Amino acid sequence: MDNKINLIIDFDSTFIKLETIEILADFALENKKNKKNILDLIKKITNKAMKGEIPFSDALYERINLINLKSKHIDLTINYLMNHITNSFIKNKKFFELNHKNCFIISGGFKEIIIPIVKNFNISPNQVYANSFIYKKNKLSLDKNNPLSKNNGKNIIAKNIPGYNIVIGDGFTDYEVKKNGNAKKFIQFTENIDRKTLNAKADLICTDFKNVIDFINNGI
Numbered sequence: 125m126d127n128k129i130n131l132i133i134d135f136d137s138t139f140i141k142l143e144t145i146e147i148l149a150d151f152a153l154e155n156k157k158n159k160k161n162i163l164d165l166i167k168k169i170t171n172k173a174m175k176g177e178i179p180f181s182d183a184l185y186e187r188i189n190l191i192n193l194k195s196k197h198i199d200l201t202i203n204y205l206m207n208h209i210t211n212s213f214i215k216n217k218k219f220f221e222l223n224h225k226n227c228f229i230i231s232g233g234f235k236e237i238i239i240p241i242v243k244n245f246n247i248s249p250n251q252v253y254a255n256s257f258i259y260k261k262n263k264l265s266l267d268k269n270n271p272l273s274k275n276n277g278k279n280i281i282a283k284n285i286p287g288y289n290i291v292i293g294d295g296f297t298d299y300e301v302k303k304n305g306n307a308k309k310f311i312q313f314t315e316n317i318d319r320k321t322l323n324a325k326a327d328l329i330c331t332d333f334k335n336v337i338d339f340i341n342n343g344i
């Protein structure tokens with residue numbers, strides 16, 4: 125791969141099949157009698173944010189405030205998600221072994237969870253940009269100073285990655301990186317979820333990571 129090309133890869137519903145926050149909530153709400161209602165609400169908020177109907181930052185705080193997170197929930201979620209990596213990412217692991225220096229994760233998810241998962245794909249911690257937690261007496265809260273907790277967070281990070289950036293993701297916040305000129309192309313990744321409202325905004329729609337590799341190898 126041309127070493128001027130950078131792949132900016134989303135995590136939730138792209139690198140992994142699921143939305144991290146929903147799995148965290150599933151563990152954190154264990155034994156709560158209104159668990160189903162809260163999970164449904166969290167899903168609804170995620171979908172609205174990923175379609176661009178509500179601001180990302182509002183969605184993030186609204187969802188985090190619905191659950192009481194502890195550090196054990198982080199460990200449980202890492203173990204669970206290790207087994208829910210997107211199929212075509214696993215099939216194309218070799219690509220990451222060869223090109224990991226050009227691969228960046230920019231996610232509205234959480235560093236503590238993403239770093240150990242993408243490590244198996246040779247992506248180093250300093251190429252992972254995501255939210256982070258503050259630990260206080262075994263209770264977790266979000267670091268509000270992290271740019272990725274804010275609206276437009278992905279743009280703030282992508283702006284500082286020099287080169288020919290290609291952003292790959294399933295959601296509106298991924299498209300926004302291209303919209304704001306911080307990536308040359310937006311590849312909508314639909315293997316896990318196809319958000320139809322984004323189809324017309326995508327330079328390419330990929331149902332498999334192999335399509336991304338072919339796109340790059342064919343000179344873009």
Ligand SMILES: [Mg+2]
Nearest residue numbers: 134136137295
């Ligand atoms: Mg996503």
